[in-house]
Amino acid sequence: MSIVKQSVAKVRQVYNKLFPAPVLRDFPAKDLPWIDGKNPDIEGFVKQFPKAAHLPYDLAEKLHFWKKNGFVIFEQIISDDLIDAYLADVQELIDRHQEYDINIRIDRPEYRQHPVMKVRDVPREIIEGQYIKIMDFHNASVAGKKLMLHPAIVAFLEAIFNQKVVAMQSLTFLYGSQQETHQDFPYVVPQVPSHLAAAWIALEDVQAGSGELHYYVGSHTIPKFNWGNGIFFNGESTKNPTDFGHYLSRECERLGLEKKTLLIKKGDVLIWHAALAHGGEPIRDERLTRKSYVCHYSSALGYFRHRHDLVNEPVRYEMNGADVFADPKLTQYENIFKRGDHVS
Numbered sequence: 001m002s003i004v005k006q007s008v009a010k011v012r013q014v015y016n017k018l019f020p021a022p023v024l025r026d027f028p029a030k031d032l033p034w035i036d037g038k039n040p041d042i043e044g045f046v047k048q049f050p051k052a053a054h055l056p057y058d059l060a061e062k063l064h065f066w067k068k069n070g071f072v073i074f075e076q077i078i079s080d081d082l083i084d085a086y087l088a089d090v091q092e093l094i095d096r097h098q099e100y101d102i103n104i105r106i107d108r109p110e111y112r113q114h115p116v117m118k119v120r121d122v123p124r125e126i127i128e129g130q131y132i133k134i135m136d137f138h139n140a141s142v143a144g145k146k147l148m149l150h151p152a153i154v155a156f157l158e159a160i161f162n163q164k165v166v167a168m169q170s171l172t173f174l175y176g177s178q179q180e181t182h183q184d185f186p187y188v189v190p191q192v193p194s195h196l197a198a199a200w201i202a203l204e205d206v207q208a209g210s211g212e213l214h215y216y217v218g219s220h221t222i223p224k225f226n227w228g229n230g231i232f233f234n235g236e237s238t239k240n241p242t243d244f245g246h247y248l249s250r251e252c253e254r255l256g257l258e259k260k261t262l263l264i265k266k267g268d269v270l271i272w273h274a275a276l277a278h279g280g281e282p283i284r285d286e287r288l289t290r291k292s293y294v295c296h297y298s299s300a301l302g303y304f305r306h307r308h309d310l311v312n313e314p315v316r317y318e319m320n321g322a323d324v325f326a327d328p329k330l331t332q333y334e335n336i337f338k339r340g341d342h343v344s
């Protein structure tokens, strides 16, 4: 750590000791999206929501399902052409990885000290293997942006936030993540933390044994975990992600919540609530890939600065009435993978 970074950390430590942040037990009620409030008027909302009439699903039915269960699934809403364009972009990134500074996260023991690496610095066999997340490839890929801001996804998110949608980040997986059960909000924190949701876009048919996503139906309303310093995981937390995973599975089982695994098809999408408990099953068949694209979203109120630059106004791309910000740290790669230009 540089001397400057060490001094900043020291000052922060002293400041936090003198003025400890209040321990948050839950999201403040005043910040909740309308649908997370008590008895939201779903029929009334849908009547005045202009996009409702043009959707390939019944919005009122989906909103009721979301309120109760914390997720929805949309079947066959994304075209194979758009997915194939994105997969070809991903393949090009892998084939020519030495040319790019795009980041990947590697959750393998030998990378524990530096889990986030530039793709150029990682051997191809590692990039193509398990425990890899390609980070924010939507910035470089037009097809990635179009998938992320697909009109059917944007309309649903716009309805739950009752706000313009802003896409925050994306992760691309070739294999099942095998991640411990978790909720997203302690880790992915927009400026208004309760304005958060995620989409899991199937880039191929999910096969049993491939490390399917699992989730607990209705877990978005269970009492929040206390990390020792409130509901977010950060440098001050005294509990760790394994404690979190144990708490969630114990609590969901105690409440009798059903654990499901996601066996959806290419072009289907799962959207989940910020607090839905989910994770990745172990990969039981090593031959199976599980290509998927996970995007996290907030609202215009909830996310107005890019997380890599909290000072300057972001550069915005607008699609289907939603925004995604350019990556302020990798401007040279924005939209350079253009297969998605003429595909929808």
Ligand SMILES: O=C(O)CCC(=O)C(=O)O
Binding pocket: 171, 173, 176, 177, 178, 179, 184, 211, 212, 213, 278, 279, 280, 281, 292, 294
């Ligand atoms: O797809 C998976 O296996 C897990 C993805 C996930 O949990 C996440 O990105 O938050």
